[in-house]
Amino acid sequence: MFDWLIVGAGFAGSVLAERLASQRGDKVLVIDKRSHIAGNAYDRHDAAGILMHQYGPHIFHTNSQAVFDHLSAFTEWRPYEHRVLAHVDGQLLPIPINRTTINSLYGKSFTTEAETEAFLQTLAEPVDEIRTSEDVVVSRVGRELYERFFRGYTRKQWGVDPSELDKSVTARVPTRVNDDDRYFGDRYQFMPAAGYTRMFERMLDHPRITVMLSTNFADVRKHIPHRRLIFTGPVDEYYDFRYGRLPYRSLRFEHVTLDKPWHQPVGVVNYPQTEDYTRVTEYKHLTGQEHPKTSLTYERSAAEGEPYYPVPRPENALLYKRYEALADAERDVWFVGRLATYRYYNMDQVVGQALSTFRRIEEALPVPPAGRQVGMAAAAP
Incomplete structure (x- = not known):
C-alpha cells in the first residue's frame, strides 16, 4: 500500500514526491508513461556525446528565491543568460525587440x-x-x-x-527601449550544471520513493493500492474526455549533429517569416560544453500528438472550467502542473505550484511529529 500514487515524473510530480517522502515520511510511487524521468525537461547525451534536450530547449529562470533555493538542494548551477535572435528580412535581430x-x-x-x-x-x-x-x-x-x-x-x-x-x-515577451538583449529579465538565470535529468535523479533518490517507467496510469490505476493520488497529466484524459477534448498544441523535433564546432551565434534562432520550423536550438550555448561537433534541434509545431501547450482561447477556458469543477469535487486527488490545470506555466511556476500544493496537503493532512521520517532525498551536490 502506497500513501501516494503520483502520475508523472516531471517537475510537478517529482517535486511533490520528494517533499512527501522526505518531509512526511510517506511512501510514494511515481509512474510515468515515458521511459525516463524529468518530463519535458529530460536531457541526455546524444550519439556524439553532446548534452541535448530531447523535447526542445528548457531554460531555467525565476524571480522566486524559494523556488531557486529548493532546486539548489539537488543541483549545482551554471550561470546562463539566454539570448534569442529572429531571422527577419535577411537579418538576425534581437528578440525581444530592443533598441x-x-x-x-x-x-x-x-x-x-x-x-x-x-x-x-x-x-x-x-x-x-x-x-x-x-x-x-x-x-x-x-x-x-x-x-x-x-x-x-x-x-x-x-x-x-x-x-x-x-x-x-x-x-510574455517584453519590448525594451535599451540594448538589453537577454530573453529573460529574471533575478535567477541558470542551467543545472550536470543537466536536468541528473537533478531529477537526485530529487527522486529517496528510500520511500519508488519509480515505475513505461507505465500507463489507465493500466495500473485499479491494481496498485494507494491512499491518495496526484495527477499531473491532461485533466480531460483523467475524466475520459467526458466533456470533449481540451485543445493542446504538440511539437515535432528534428535532432541533428553537424561536424563543425558552431552553427549559430546564440542558443536559439527564431524564424517568424521563413521555413516551416519555428526555431533552431544549438545546445552548447546553453550547457557550456566544449566539443568539436555541435548538435541542433529544429522545432515544428503540430495540432496532433503529445500535448505540450494548452491553447489559451476563451472557449477552451470555458471547457476547462467544466473539468475543473469535477477536479475540485474530488477527494484525495490533487491535480498539479501545466496539463492538469490547463495553464501555460514556466518551469519555475510549476515548481512553485507543487510547493504550494505540498503546503496545502500539510494543512489538510497533518502528520504527528512522531510519525514523520524526515530527511532530504539527496545531499546537496
Missing part, C-alpha cells in the same frame, strides 16, 4: 531610451481594449513590427492567428 533591433531594422542610431520610446510611439496603434495577442503587440510596437516578428511565428506555433489567442501569449 538594437530598431536601429538595425530602420537604419536609426538611437542612443537613449527616450529616443527609442518616442519612435515606438509613432509606430504604435491605439487599441480600445487589449484582449488578444495581436492587441498586445500592435498597441506597443505597431502593425509593421507585429507582421515581421510575431504574426507568422505565432501562426506556426499555435495554428491560429494572434487575433484569436488570449493576450497572455505575446504579453
Whole structure:
C-alpha cells in the first residue's frame, strides 16, 4: 500500500514526491508513461556525446528565491543568460525587440531610451481594449513590427492567428527601449550544471520513493493500492474526455549533429517569416560544453500528438472550467502542473505550484511529529 500514487515524473510530480517522502515520511510511487524521468525537461547525451534536450530547449529562470533555493538542494548551477535572435528580412535581430533591433531594422542610431520610446510611439496603434495577442503587440510596437516578428511565428506555433489567442501569449515577451538583449529579465538565470535529468535523479533518490517507467496510469490505476493520488497529466484524459477534448498544441523535433564546432551565434534562432520550423536550438550555448561537433534541434509545431501547450482561447477556458469543477469535487486527488490545470506555466511556476500544493496537503493532512521520517532525498551536490 502506497500513501501516494503520483502520475508523472516531471517537475510537478517529482517535486511533490520528494517533499512527501522526505518531509512526511510517506511512501510514494511515481509512474510515468515515458521511459525516463524529468518530463519535458529530460536531457541526455546524444550519439556524439553532446548534452541535448530531447523535447526542445528548457531554460531555467525565476524571480522566486524559494523556488531557486529548493532546486539548489539537488543541483549545482551554471550561470546562463539566454539570448534569442529572429531571422527577419535577411537579418538576425534581437528578440525581444530592443533598441538594437530598431536601429538595425530602420537604419536609426538611437542612443537613449527616450529616443527609442518616442519612435515606438509613432509606430504604435491605439487599441480600445487589449484582449488578444495581436492587441498586445500592435498597441506597443505597431502593425509593421507585429507582421515581421510575431504574426507568422505565432501562426506556426499555435495554428491560429494572434487575433484569436488570449493576450497572455505575446504579453510574455517584453519590448525594451535599451540594448538589453537577454530573453529573460529574471533575478535567477541558470542551467543545472550536470543537466536536468541528473537533478531529477537526485530529487527522486529517496528510500520511500519508488519509480515505475513505461507505465500507463489507465493500466495500473485499479491494481496498485494507494491512499491518495496526484495527477499531473491532461485533466480531460483523467475524466475520459467526458466533456470533449481540451485543445493542446504538440511539437515535432528534428535532432541533428553537424561536424563543425558552431552553427549559430546564440542558443536559439527564431524564424517568424521563413521555413516551416519555428526555431533552431544549438545546445552548447546553453550547457557550456566544449566539443568539436555541435548538435541542433529544429522545432515544428503540430495540432496532433503529445500535448505540450494548452491553447489559451476563451472557449477552451470555458471547457476547462467544466473539468475543473469535477477536479475540485474530488477527494484525495490533487491535480498539479501545466496539463492538469490547463495553464501555460514556466518551469519555475510549476515548481512553485507543487510547493504550494505540498503546503496545502500539510494543512489538510497533518502528520504527528512522531510519525514523520524526515530527511532530504539527496545531499546537496
